[in-house]
Amino acid sequence: MSTIVATQTPEARSSTGFRVAMLLPGALVTFLLILFALGLVLFLAFRNNDGSLLGTGFSLANFATVLSDPLYWTVTMRSLVIAALVTLATVVTAYPVAYYLAFHAGRRRGLLLFLVTLPFWTSYLLRVFAWKIVLAYNGVLNSALIESGIWSEPTLAFLNTPAAVVVTLAHAYAPFAILPIYVALDTIPKSLIEAASDLGARPFTSFRRVVLPNSMPGVLAAALVVFVPTVGDYVTPALVGGPASTMIGTLIQAEFGKANDWPFGAALAVAVMLVILAVVLVARFTDRRFGSRT
Amino acid sequence: MNIAHTQGGGRWLGVYVIAYLVFLYLPVLLIPLFSFNNSIQAAFPLQGFTLQWYATLYGNSVLSGALVNSLVIAAIAATGATLCGITVSYMDLYGRSPLAATISAVARLPILIPGVIVGISLLILINLIGLGPSRIAIVLGHILVALPTTVVIMRSRFAAIPKTIREAALDLGASDWTTFRRVMLPLSLPAIVSAFMLAFLISFDEFIVVFFLAGTEPTLPLYIWSQLRFPKSLPTVMALGTSILAVSFVIAAIAEILRHRGLSAAAPRPADPSQPKQTKRGELQWHST
Numbered sequence: 237m238s239t240i241v242a243t244q245t246p247e248a249r250s251s252t253g254f255r256v257a258m259l260l261p262g263a264l265v266t267f268l269l270i271l272f273a274l275g276l277v278l279f280l281a282f283r284n285n286d287g288s289l290l291g292t293g294f295s296l297a298n299f300a301t302v303l304s305d306p307l308y309w310t311v312t313m314r315s316l317v318i319a320a321l322v323t324l325a326t327v328v329t330a331y332p333v334a335y336y337l338a339f340h341a342g343r344r345r346g347l348l349l350f351l352v353t354l355p356f357w358t359s360y361l362l363r364v365f366a367w368k369i370v371l372a373y374n375g376v377l378n379s380a381l382i383e384s385g386i387w388s389e390p391t392l393a394f395l396n397t398p399a400a401v402v403v404t405l406a407h408a409y410a411p412f413a414i415l416p417i418y419v420a421l422d423t424i425p426k427s428l429i430e431a432a433s434d435l436g437a438r439p440f441t442s443f444r445r446v447v448l449p450n451s452m453p454g455v456l457a458a459a460l461v462v463f464v465p466t467v468g469d470y471v472t473p474a475l476v477g478g479p480a481s482t483m484i485g486t487l488i489q490a491e492f493g494k495a496n497d498w499p500f501g502a503a504l505a506v507a508v509m510l511v512i513l514a515v516v517l518v519a520r521f522t523d524r525r526f527g528s529r530t
Numbered sequence: 531m532n533i534a535h536t537q538g539g540g541r542w543l544g545v546y547v548i549a550y551l552v553f554l555y556l557p558v559l560l561i562p563l564f565s566f567n568n569s570i571q572a573a574f575p576l577q578g579f580t581l582q583w584y585a586t587l588y589g590n591s592v593l594s595g596a597l598v599n600s601l602v603i604a605a606i607a608a609t610g611a612t613l614c615g616i617t618v619s620y621m622d623l624y625g626r627s628p629l630a631a632t633i634s635a636v637a638r639l640p641i642l643i644p645g646v647i648v649g650i651s652l653l654i655l656i657n658l659i660g661l662g663p664s665r666i667a668i669v670l671g672h673i674l675v676a677l678p679t680t681v682v683i684m685r686s687r688f689a690a691i692p693k694t695i696r697e698a699a700l701d702l703g704a705s706d707w708t709t710f711r712r713v714m715l716p717l718s719l720p721a722i723v724s725a726f727m728l729a730f731l732i733s734f735d736e737f738i739v740v741f742f743l744a745g746t747e748p749t750l751p752l753y754i755w756s757q758l759r760f761p762k763s764l765p766t767v768m769a770l771g772t773s774i775l776a777v778s779f780v781i782a783a784i785a786e787i788l789r790h791r792g793l794s795a796a797a798p799r800p801a802d803p804s805q806p807k808q809t810k811r812g813e814l815q816w817h818s819t
Contacts, residue, residue, distance in 0.1 A: 254706040255621075259630060261610075262618035266636040269674050273651035274643075280654060289657050329550065336547050340540035348547065350786050355554055357728065357782035359735040361751050362771045365758065366557040369564065369572040376560060379573040410554055461641065468644025471738060475758070485646040492650050492742065502654075505647045512642065 280502035291499045298503030308487070308504070315484040316511065318401055319467035325406040326462045327455060330413035334454075335447075337414070338421035349418075356411040364475050367404040371395040371476060396478025404476050405466050413458040420454020421447070456519045463515060468508055484508055561775065565768040572764065583769035593770070596753040600734055603665060603749060607672035608729035614673065615680025615725055616718075620710065623688050624696070634685070638678045645738030648674060653742045663745040671739045676729035683728070683789065687721035688714065720788045727785035731778055750774070 281298055283291025302308050333352065341348050355363065370376045371394040378394070394400060424447060432442035470485035477483075484504060491501025560572070565584070569577035587593060614637070621627070622634035640648060648671070656667040691714065699709040715722070737751040744752055754770065757763045 251706055254710075255625065255627075258617045258621050258625070258710075259633065260617075261614045262621070262633040262637060263629075265610075265614050265673060265677065266618075266633050266639075269652065269655070269670060270636055270639060273655040274647075276654045276658065277647065277651045289654070332543055333547050333550050336540070336543040340543055346790070350783070351551060352554065353786070354779065354782055355558060357731045357735075357785075358558065358775055358778045359737075359751065359754075359771070361735070361737045361754055362561060362775065363558060365754075365767070365771070366561055368758075369560055370557055372572070374571050374573050376573065407553070407557060464642055465644055468646045469738075470646055485644060488646050488650060489741075492653060498650075498654070501650060505650060508644065509647065512644075516642065 277502045277505050280499050281506045283499045285497045285499045298500045302503055302507050311482055311487055312484050315467050318398060318483065319463050321402050322405040322409065322466045323459050323463045326410050326413040327458050330410060330458065331417055334414050334417035334421055337418045352414050353411055360408060361471065363408045364404055364472050367407065368476050371400050395476060398477065398481040401472050401477040401481045404472050405469065409462045409466060412461045416457035416461060417451060417454040420451040424450045453523055456523050460516065460519055464512055467512065561768050562772040565772040570762065570765060583765040586766045587769055593753060596748050596750045599747050600750040603668050603672065604730045604733040607669045607676065607733040608726050610673040611676035611680045611729040612722060612726045614677055615684045616722065619681050619685035619688055622685060634681065637681045640674055641678045649739040649742035663743055665747065667743040668740050668749065671743045672733035672736055675736055675739055676732045679732060680725040680729050683721055683725040687718045691717050720791055724785045724789040727781050731781055
């Protein structure tokens with residue numbers, strides 16, 4: 237190579253071939269598999285079901301049904317309440333763990349981080365199934381309670397309740413919540429906390445007025461990461477929820493399966509995405525109020 | 531800050547963290563426990579030790595077919611997701627184009643979409659292009675599901691490589707392609723291996739999306755799902771689940787070690803001498819993780 241090359245800026249020599257080759261795989265996946273596929277769902281939601289792949293005509297009938305039939309209101313509200321409870325439970329229980337990791341863990345930090353993220357990489361189906369063993373009629377919880385003499389006979393009250401869905405989901409998504417909160421806590425400048433105590437704030441005051449507000453972006457990120465997959469879940473309600481805890485994901489899955497009304501299922505999916513969009517916007521707004529540092 | 535007070539608080543927090551870890555692991559560990567239990571029911575008291583449920587795993591042709599299927603799909607999908615993760619994050623950081631930034635943002639979008647909607651959107655797409663439910667469809671779905679993870683890992687790795695290294699290569703006359711292949715890829719190799727392994731695990735364990743895209747040949751999670759309906763086959767499912775858990779744990783552990791080694795070895799971040807960490811025993815400690 238000649239010395240003339242060195243006088244040019246690196247970007248000026250970017251070859252078109254390199255750029256195209258590097259952009260192509262990502263562009264194909266993101267535009268075709270994500271954006272185009274989501275566009276198809278939106279398109280299908282405005283069609284009538286005639287048994288063909290893309291339906292026929294243009295109509296708002298699917299959305300009219302979603303909005304007018306009380307069944308969908310009930311199921312949507314139930315999904316929202318369950319997802320909100322799961323989010324609250326995971327975030328509140330994860331916060332002290334993240335706090336310990338950020339401020340107290342010392343040299344055990346690496347090991348602890350590994351231990352809390354490990355379940356994240358094990359089978360979701362198996363983690364849910366484990367709770368079925370715990371909560372079943374002849375399961376671990378019932379047999380343990382009878383063995384210890386607290387209960388005289390097995391109770392059916394654990395399995396097939398919305399409460400079982402909340403506990404199982406909270407357990408399955410627990411590792412998701414710790415990391416964002418930990419990152420937010422870890423990036424708070426230590427000088428801020430020292431300044432608070434130097435100025436006479438007691439530990440609790442300094443936590444409430446300095447640490448907590450500064451970690452809110454992480455808390456909101458954690459809440460989103462838990463809320464989104466739980467609101468559309470259909471596996472957990474099917475395994476431990478019973479008929480009383482049908483969620484919106486169950487209905488979407490049924491429309492694309494047994495019920496075979498794809499346009500209506502697509503409309504339900506669009507409704508779920510709108511709800512999630514609203515939640516994301518609220519989170520963004522709250523984030524800005526707390527002065528996001530991200 | 532009142533040191534005595536915070537140390538007391540730290541101790542209670544430590545107890546809480548242990549309790550939390552027990553809650554996290556106890557239900558999962560019941561699966562291995564009952565897989566060795568000589569009873570068809572998963573209940574206490576335990577009935578004695580047996581390996582018969584593991585014996586039933588051998589010679590099951592549907593199961594081994596599903597296992598091979600899962601392994602092949604996971605290998606291809608992880609390769610695709612890692613390739614996309616590398617190129618998307620590299621161009622996001624060094625491409626300096628709005629297109630590259632958009633692709634990177636959209637690639638991380640699946641985090642905000644519930645799996646059931648990813649599943650149905652791909653189901654419509656594969657039927658539209660005439661592919662239908664098939665193994666190729668599952669591979670496409672799993673590339674999508676693993677993409678946010680590979681992009682996040684590769685992006686943080688590329689960002690941690692000092693800018694000057696790439697600039698030096700370019701200034702010395704290396705082409706973009708040579709710089710990428712001979713400088714940036716070798717420097718990020720541990721992260722690439724880690725991204726591949728995690729994408730492999732994600733694909734191998736994935737159920738929610740695969741449910742919509744599978745044709746006649748099930749993957750392992752689909753096989754487990756089909757067996758969960760029969761109480762008689764639960765011990766076998768637990769033996770199978772234990773084997774999967776063990777392998778997943780090992781792969782995740784190796785991926786984690788590689789990721790940390792990559793982060794600390796190639797880019798020694800200067801420790802901030804103004805912020806030494808005071809440990810319980812009073813030694814000073816600098817964290818580079």
